[in-house]
Amino acid sequence: MQNHRSDLVLLRDRSFALLLAARTVSTLGASFAPVALAFGVLGLPGATATTLSVVLAAEALPTVAFMLVGGVIADRLPRNRVMMASEVLNAVAFFSLAAMLLTGWTPLPALVTAAAASGVAIAVLYPTMTGIIPDVVPADRLQTANSLLRLGENFSRVMGLVAGGATVVLIGGGWALAASGAMFTVAGILVAAMRLASAGRPVQAEGVEGGHSVLADLREGWREFSSRQWLWVIVAQFSVLVMAVQASHGVFGPLVAKENLGGAGAWTAILAGEAVGMIAGVVVALRLRPRRPILVATLVLIPSALPYLLLGVGAPLWTVVAGAFVLGVCFDIFGILWSTTMQREVPAEALSRVSSYDALGSLMFGPIGLLLAGPIAIAVGPKPALVGCAAIVTLSCLAALLSPGVRRLRAPEPAEEVTTR
Structure with a gap:
């Protein structure tokens, strides 16, 4: 088993260090957005829960719609260049949202357009990020690399949530969104400085010469995806789980925080608790080498329903923050083992x-959850809706455990890992 010192040797690699810095800065920018966007939109004249649902869904829908195209692009082109373009597009989107909130010119179609641009950027960035890590590090360092990247991202989430929440409370959401845009710009510059040894792949050459169409590439990716039961079962589970999580984080949670817990400060504390939990989850995942990684990852997800249940039953703020900490631990252990x-x-x-099929399947019901969240909050109230979301999260995990592929997939022996590259 590797020790922490051998883990940190990876930081001496220039490309990995740049990737880590870029993801850390980008995540710092993204962590300003949940509080800034939610309370910025809810604070607009005449805005309702449905308004917030529409803006968030405008980001989520292009994320789903462009995910497969993003996967093809990331397999054909140098992934560092694709990643850079995604960061720049995100910067443009957030600068636009900031300008609207700061000037007071906030027509819903303009907000939706800017949010949609961010959704396209996410659609390209997600499969690129999954694919670029094996381009940068050897096979026996994959879990270490994923863990270090998550560690940087999670420290940024804590810092960003605290700073972003304070910015929203003190001077407004527009400035927080402007800070996000600046950080996405810096991330794009850092990624542009990377040099990958595997700049060209077979798919690239064939695509350039016309040997492979986009549809042929997608069919090949689908064969790889559908041939692995553990993969498509977990993706099916997440299609339901993410619908509940996005509705809870995007609409139900902020509404309960605003109505019962004191507003933006309380929601920031909850998100910060989740981010601290993610840091703890990385520390665990750095040392965790389960023989059946997908089984362990799925079991670990079950307690992630806790904060939604606590919010739904009107528990005190400190218990909800503790529940969010548990969710953060669970999600990061799962995420590292999964990646x-x-x-x-x-x-x-x-x-x-394959990563784009993973993301598409996992996220495809998210926009539905966001679109329905506003009307459901009005019809039954956000607290009962949160209890229902907690039940959906728990049941989806239990259903995934019925799959033999999920229960039986084994990780390679350490010696095998080293020789695969």
Whole structure:
């Protein structure tokens, strides 16, 4: 088993260090957005829960719609260049949202357009990020690399949530969104400085010469995806789980915080508790090497329903923050085990496309959850809706455990890992 000192040797690699810095800065910018956007929109004249649902769904829908195209692009082109373009597009989107809130010119179509641009950027960035890690580090360092990247992201989430929440409370959401845009710009510059050894892949050459169409690439990615039961079962689980999580985080949670817990400060504390939990989850995942990684990852997800249940039953704020901490631990252990398993099991030349099917399936019901969240909050109230979301999260995890592929997939022996590259 590797010790912490050998883990940190990876930081001496220039490309990995730049990737880590870029993701840390980008996540710092993104962590300003949940509080700034939610309370910025809710604070607009005449805005309701439905208004917030529409803006958030405008970001989520393009994320789903462009995800497969993003996977093809990331498998055909140098992934660092694709990642840079995504960061720049996100910067443009957030600068636009900031300008609207700061000037007071906030027509809903303009807000929706800017949010949609961010959604496209996310659609391209997600499969690129999954695929770029094996381009940068050797196979036996994949879990370490995923853990260090998560660690940087999670420290940024804590810092960003605290700073972003304070910015929203003191001077407004527009300035917080402007800060996000600046950080996405810096992240794009850092990624542009990367140099990847695997700049060209077979898919690239064939695509350039016309040997592969986009549809042919997608069919090949689908074969890789659908041939692995553990993969498509967990993606099916997440299609339901993410619908509940996005509705809870995007609409129900902020509404309960505003109505019962004191507003933006309380919601910031809850999100910060989740981010601290993610840091703790990374520390655990750095040392965790389960023989059945997908089984362990799925079991770990079950307690993640806790903060939604606590919010739904009107528990005190400190208990909700503690529940959010548990959710953060669970999600990051799952995320690291999941990413590492995909990177080990899926061929590198198809990894971004398979990752795009993963993201598409996982996120496809998210916009529905966001669109329905506003009307559901009005019809039954956000607290009962949160209890229902907690039940959906729990039941989806239990259903995934029925799959033999989820229960039986084994990680390679350490010696095998080293020789796979």
